[in-house]
Amino acid sequence: MGTVYIPRGRPSEGETGLRRYLLASDFDQTLSFNDSGLVLSDMLGISGFVERCAGLSRTHLVQQGAELAYLLQHDPEYRRVRREDLRQVGKQIRLKRNIHLLSSLLGGLDGYHFDFYVISAAPEEVIISALEGVVPPEHIYGTRFRYDPDSGEIQSIERVPAGYGKVAVLEELRANLCVSADRLVYVGDGSSDVHVMLHVNRMDGLTIAVSENKFLTPIARRTVLSDDALSVLVPILEDIAGMSAGRIRALFSSHGFVLQEWDKIRTDALTIRDSGPSSAVA
Numbered sequence: 001m002g003t004v005y006i007p008r009g010r011p012s013e014g015e016t017g018l019r020r021y022l023l024a025s026d027f028d029q030t031l032s033f034n035d036s037g038l039v040l041s042d043m044l045g046i047s048g049f050v051e052r053c054a055g056l057s058r059t060h061l062v063q064q065g066a067e068l069a070y071l072l073q074h075d076p077e078y079r080r081v082r083r084e085d086l087r088q089v090g091k092q093i094r095l096k097r098n099i100h101l102l103s104s105l106l107g108g109l110d111g112y113h114f115d116f117y118v119i120s121a122a123p124e125e126v127i128i129s130a131l132e133g134v135v136p137p138e139h140i141y142g143t144r145f146r147y148d149p150d151s152g153e154i155q156s157i158e159r160v161p162a163g164y165g166k167v168a169v170l171e172e173l174r175a176n177l178c179v180s181a182d183r184l185v186y187v188g189d190g191s192s193d194v195h196v197m198l199h200v201n202r203m204d205g206l207t208i209a210v211s212e213n214k215f216l217t218p219i220a221r222r223t224v225l226s227d228d229a230l231s232v233l234v235p236i237l238e239d240i241a242g243m244s245a246g247r248i249r250a251l252f253s254s255h256g257f258v259l260q261e262w263d264k265i266r267t268d269a270l271t272i273r274d275s276g277p278s279s280a281v282a
């Protein structure tokens with residue numbers, strides 16, 4: 001992966017008096033509503049994206065979440081995709097509300113500093129284009145391709161931040177930003193986020209699921225369901241800043257927001273079947 005540039009002479013935590021955290025988020029269906037691969041396939045009129053992904057997923061040939069990267073390099077129908085197509089897809093992605101305010105609201109927290117990064121298996125061009133003016137490109141780590149300089153065709157894959165690949169990126173960022181192991185926050189929605197959430201939990205960081213994925217929700221320390229990106233601030237403010245519900249409501253209100261519905265639900269999902277004739281009570 002590319003080297004993260006950190007200016008020399010960055011003040012230490014002791015010098016600034018700020019507690020420094022690294023907040024990393026997935027992209028597809030965490031900051032957005034749709035999957036980049038589906039939008040790309042629709043745009044190009046390629047059918048069967050979901051079935052192709054399911055087939056790849058069954059074989060476990062690639063990490064969960066890396067299916068699109070594999071198809072772009074190996075599937076004949078996707079070989080016509082060029083860098084510009086990926087940029088166009090980014091403009092068609094429907095984003096969750098208020099992503100642009102995440103950093104500024106966290107920036108207003110006294111005594112804390114959060115560096116916000118996106119780590120996703122979606123093609124980097126898609127994410128950079130979708131988050132243009134919202135998240136700087138140097139804070140975005142997506143799948144990076146090498147292109148043939150003459151044809152513009154995808155030649156090879158440089159990096160795929162899916163599954164364990166997300167752990168590798170997060171650890172490189174953490175080392176470069178000099179963030180201690182327990183000052184990590186990771187937000188994600190799917191199977192591709194399992195490895196990195198287990199890793200962050202093991203280091204005593206905070207993991208937040210934004211879906212009811214059956215593999216992820218039992219691992220994540222917190223689950224938040226909302227169509228507004230600012231919702232992930234609630235567990236951060238509670239668990240890291242130790243704020244009460246009243247103070248959180250006041251903070252949102254000071255930025256012109258109302259927490260209209262805030263239901264704390266614990267759900268036990270069960271499937272119960274007959275165990276067959278052998279278990280019949282005598």
Ligand SMILES: [Mg+2]
Nearest residue numbers: 026028029190
């Ligand atoms: Mg996702």
